[in-house]
Amino acid sequence: MKHAFLTAFFCFFLASNCYAQFYGFNKVDQSLKATDQIEITNMPPLMSQDSVANCYAFPAANLLNAEVCRYEKIKCSELPQDQMFSPLGLARYGRPEETKESANLNAKNKNADALQGPDGGNSFNILNYVTRYLSAPSEKCMSLDRILSKVGGADQVNEMQVHAFQRLEQMYSKSKKIKSDCADCLSNFYASAQDEIEKNFDVKVSSDRLLKMFAQSTYTEFFDRLFTPSECYRAKNSAFLESKVEPDSYPPEGIENGNYAGAIEQIKDTLTSGRPLALGNICGDKEPKPKDKKTKKPQCKAFHEVTVAGYRKVCDKKNKCRDVVKVINSWGKSWQEQNDEGWLDAKSLLDRTFYEEGTLTWLKDKAQE
Amino acid sequence: MAQRQSTGIVIIAFLLSFAAQAGEFSLRYYNNDKYELVKITEVQKTRVTSNCIKNGKPSCKAWSIFLGKPFKVSAQKVPLLGNPAAHYCWDVGAKNRILKADNNEQTDYCVFDDNSMIDSWDLYYKHFPPPPPIK
Structure with a gap:
């Protein structure tokens, strides 16, 4: 399933069943x-x-x-x-x-x-x-309008990204456990990671960039490298x-x-x-x-x-x-x-x-x- | 004399129908991986897409929902407030989309499956009128 790339939304949304009105936003008589x-x-x-x-x-x-x-x-x-x-x-x-x-x-x-x-x-x-x-x-x-257009809506965004980002974090953690002297292990891991990232997050990742991403010392820095190509800063x-x-x-x-x-x-x-x-x-x-x-x-x-x-x-x-x-x-x-x-x-x-x-x-x- | 009156009535009717759509403007809508222009018109102080106007009158799903009874607002799952009008679009069976003006100002519109759209806040406030201003 394609996912547009997203920042980590920690929150999951919307107006409550109390909200025929949301409280606190009170206009003032304009004639004053x-x-x-x-x-x-x-x-x-x-x-x-x-x-x-x-x-x-x-x-x-x-x-x-x-x-x-x-x-x-x-x-x-x-x-x-x-x-x-x-x-x-x-x-x-x-x-x-x-x-x-x-x-x-x-x-x-x-x-x-x-x-x-x-x-x-x-x-x-x-x-x-x-x-x-x-x-x-x-x-x-x-831009939010483009991302929501791709994934459907805020609900879909919120549900899909939970699963996708959980997988991503697991992937990053797994990369840290692979022995550096096992060339096959690393090669297989990177190939599978590249495929999954491109599929789930609609992000094209070169091998060189992939290596730099996984070399980051924290998950946040890895995430940053993945979703913000240099031309987007x-x-x-x-x-x-x-x-x-x-x-x-x-x-x-x-x-x-x-x-x-x-x-x-x-x-x-x-x-x-x-x-x-x-x-x-x-x-x-x-x-x-x-x-x-x-x-x-x-x-x-x-x-x-x-x-x-x-x-x-x-x-x-x-x-x-x-x-x-x-x-x-x-x-x-x-x-x-x-x-x-x-x-x-x-x-x-x-x-x-x-x-x-x-x-x-x-x-x-x-x-x- | 009668002919002049008839002509006058036709001219007035024409001008009125034109005036009804004089407030027409375009917004950018991201759809199918590209921006497309949608024409918006104001009807009875409510903004709808021009495709909602048929034979000079609003006739589309957006308009029928607008005129209908309010829907139940679905429950919130987390304690941070999103745009209530945007959320309400989904409760009425539409999807909310952000449309952009030339100056990049953003407005929410409920998009229905017949491709008609209505300003999300116009719909929300019709169904849930805001309180009067404090005096």
Whole structure:
């Protein structure tokens, strides 16, 4: 069975049976007077995650793409596809990986584990990895619409890739046990591996590339070599990301829970500096619940993560005011249009995060040594 | 006089039918290993493919599902939220596909087996209207 190549989706999807409505995205009366508006208008094109549950990768892609546009001073809506970070390509970095680099990184970053998204990933991990090691596929190379067209749909993607990726990981593990002095063993193994990879993942692999793949010291690095040919990595102009920027998060490291005032202040500060933010830990349940205090496990059934690209205050005739944020969702252009371009009530949205670790993520200038 | 009135009525009818499709635009749809252009038109503030319009009226599977009763939304299996409207396409017997505009902005469409398509959020919100804005 043909499989298009995919990043490792750890999550398996879709709207729940609660969802005649998903909660937390509340529009505000457009007749209310708006003031104090801050907005990042130079944002990349709106995207859709279909029903694949890798929402956290889209804000990460938005932040990275917006940073490229900001740094290069180009119109983000015209960012070529081969220059854009692919959310699909970024999704696998959503969890702390087992590469040597990420293991060292996570040892230094106490937030990494705490920021682990529920059953999936989070944008902080993606930004943390990519701004140090770069090498993430472009949207031109790894585009969700093309992959879903080949395999049928998100359900098929999710089911098939479980089996296929399990086989792949077994294959990699097996390669490490073959004795290097057994030429026949190696030859037979590589021949069979090449055939299976080409068949299951629709990826052409030369013998030379196959050897390099299996020579990698970890499965993640092997995976990376397999699915991201060198021509698919983004252009070198993004090298500035490695030395110039790094991610930060709210609440700050060491603080278990923030609060609404702190979150809004951070949003305003970051937007004023010219950068958007990722807003995660959003619980879409009708009655959201925070993490269990004893077990620290999430109690929410449906999490989501979005990009925040604007803030304003709206007041009624009695001068009763509320904060409003502009959300860029990964639910396509139609959702934006039908939700007042994403301008939503801030309090009801932010309260659903319980201001837990990793609620807000953004890129900042790295302190130069 | 009667002839002038008839002519006027014909002209008005022609202009109205033209206006109904004046909002026509194209999107790229990846199908059979290549991008093809599909024409989208707006009918009663709802975006459907132009192949849904027959004799000036919408008549296709997408439209009949749109006008019909809501379907049950299937249960979620994992705790990360995908696009609910995209998922709902599958519940109504269609498949969801991401279509792209010239500027690469992406929109979800439910694709039915008669090749008619409808904007996924237009369908979803018709069946599950969103709450009113906060005042």
